[in-house]
Amino acid sequence: MRLDQLVYSQGFGTRRHCAGLIAAGLVAVGGRTCRDPAAEIAALAGVTAFSVEGRPWLFHDRAYLLLHKPAGYECSQRPGAWPGVYTLLPAPLRQRPGDGKALGVQAVGRLDQDTTGLLLLSDDGAFIHRMNSPRHHVPKVYEVSTRHPLDEAQVGRLLAGVVLDDDPRPVRAAAARAVDTHHLQLTLTEGKYHQVKRMLAAVGNRVEALHRSQVGPLVLGPDVPEGEWRWLTAAEVARLMAAGRPTGSQAS
Numbered sequence: 113m114r115l116d117q118l119v120y121s122q123g124f125g126t127r128r129h130c131a132g133l134i135a136a137g138l139v140a141v142g143g144r145t146c147r148d149p150a151a152e153i154a155a156l157a158g159v160t161a162f163s164v165e166g167r168p169w170l171f172h173d174r175a176y177l178l179l180h181k182p183a184g185y186e187c188s189q190r191p192g193a194w195p196g197v198y199t200l201l202p203a204p205l206r207q208r209p210g211d212g213k214a215l216g217v218q219a220v221g222r223l224d225q226d227t228t229g230l231l232l233l234s235d236d237g238a239f240i241h242r243m244n245s246p247r248h249h250v251p252k253v254y255e256v257s258t259r260h261p262l263d264e265a266q267v268g269r270l271l272a273g274v275v276l277d278d279d280p281r282p283v284r285a286a287a288a289r290a291v292d293t294h295h296l297q298l299t300l301t302e303g304k305y306h307q308v309k310r311m312l313a314a315v316g317n318r319v320e321a322l323h324r325s326q327v328g329p330l331v332l333g334p335d336v337p338e339g340e341w342r343w344l345t346a347a348e349v350a351r352l353m354a355a356g357r358p359t360g361s362q363a364s
């Protein structure tokens with residue numbers, strides 16, 4: 113790949129700007145300054161190291177990111193009252209030009225402003241589609257703090273299925289376990305709007321705090337503190353892609 117294309121593809125500005133950075137001697141590959149925009153670089157995802165204006169960066173042909181979302185951030189591309197989750201990413205990740213299907217790096221599904229936990233982001237349209245598609249039931253695990261004490265009947269109803277106001281078909285939890293009187297672990301395979309909050313309301317309880325701890329096989333660990341992000345490994349992306357169970361019908 114040409115060096116100017118490589119730098120452009122990683123989100124360092126327009127093609128013209130990237131060519132200018134290179135010509136000005138502000139780009140180094142493998143630690144050596146390269147002033148030739150047309151220089152051919154063997155670009156390997158997660159391996160090829162370069163720097164722009166002294167900022168070290170690793171080439172990734174596609175971005176697959178895990179963000180530990182804090183409360184007080186919106187997943188919308190045009191946030192209103194709260195800052196967007198994208199402000200938690202460095203500028204090159206916000207500026208990546210995208211692949212024609214996805215417009216730059218996007219959140220894979222949404223978490224509410226007050227929900228914390230594991231949020232995936234990517235600029236790979238096929239990956240985003242696979243993770244979001246109702247035909248691929250990627251399980252998501254939520255840690256739910258409830259206002260009222262939980263009882264067996266509530267947990268039973270969540271597992272049996274509850275009807276929400278926008279669809280007559282019941283939605284059911286794939287798994288539900290009361291961890292203690294006010295803490296429930298809930299696994300869902302769909303992603304309806306405010307689904308956890310609406311399901312808890314439907315069984316007569318209320319969500320006080322919501323945290324997503326797992327998506328498919330990917331568990332949010334202590335290595336990513338709140339507000340921080342990391343690249344997914346190629347093995348993690350492959351396991352996420354395999355996690356979806358195509359069925360041709362909705363779970364409910």
Ligand code: URA
Nearest residue numbers: 224227306307308309
């Ligand atoms: N369900 C909700 O109610 N909110 C979220 O943020 C995620 C799932």
